[in-house]
Amino acid sequence: MDFKSISGGQETLCIKVNKVYDWVTRQADVPLIAFTGTDSLLDIGFDCPSGVTPTPGGAGDPCAFLGGNLTVECFPTDEEGNPIDPLAPGAILCQEIPQPEGRASGQFQLPDGSTVTLQKVKVLKKGFIVVRVSNAAGLSCTSDPIPWAVSEKFFLCAPPGTFLQCEITDFECDANIICRQVGITPGVFEFQQLDISINLCQNVQMEAMVKLEITADFCQPRPDMPFVCPPLAFPPQCPTVFPGPGPTPTGM
Template structure:
């Protein structure tokens, strides 16, 4: 195995990212509803190859529009599906700068102690796409990317010099389309979990020891020990 330096441990100075505070919040984005001209605009004819209104088109596709499946998913600004956990760059999640900086807020802890924290505002923006799927599973219509946004206020340990790091750890989009003789409306509801951290680069002293590469382990080779098939002693060569 590898060998350590003569001194087992020594104090070293390292640069690392320190988390000053960390919270998670479930957020219900305000419901977005589309009707009239707005409903027609988010489903362009190039995406649906339709004539007439959306409800006329859907009725022509299925006698009962309620038999159609409507699904909604997160996308980038161009309408490409994204995974919010993996493709964080496709979303905007940033601090909203306040004119007088982060305002101090006195908070009473469960122990009764009063501490001073800071008010931090975060902005989350992204896009979703709505697809209408036939009973046979064929996408018959797809919307243009629909923008959404939410602004949230957090009370955090956020002293001057710390930066906001936020990302979405869960995302769910639900849709409902109503088509009647006198009424047509699409509702889009979004629920997400927002993780917010206040961070800063710091230099800390730790007691550690330097390590060396270990010796490489050779792959074990199992050689067969039984080279011959099993014998039949009852019949040969006993007979």
């Protein structure tokens, strides 16, 4: 929008805003989530199609239900297993981990040789994902919501009074399942392992509410765009036929 300043309206103002003390971006890699052996199927909680008799892997064995040639996908959800947008504010928990003695300070050398005092900030990120395993016939098994978490350590300009502001800017989840053939019977498979890797990108800022004195102009809104009704459009006519005299009959 093109806001215009009010002529002669400049004055000293006191405004209340969030000041950014430090700001970094970083990729976070969640430690690999691995489930091994049929005993771990209870922790995954796969819900598979009913009416199919599973093989020795158990009632929640996707390899037994679906066969050995499977596709796997995983996606972020809430605690109830409902899909979410991981980039939406608050969709993924990201908060500072309080330290009993407060944020420890340390001296760090900058590339130009000078030193700066920074504080150690511990950050926790956590959420849930669901894994869906499918076969070529369109049948699928869906897991319970699986929790994940990762904690990180940052050295930031974070003096007392500042608070953490965290934003997730990218989220990627990959899963891989391993099925093994049972005995020599073709087409009979059993769950062996499920591996899940999660990577995300983040903006981490330390902020504090401050009051600033600035000299500025007042502004006024731009002129509104006038609404003009479009001209009426009529279909093309055939003036030689109508409303004219029309063609002269022949052969009559």
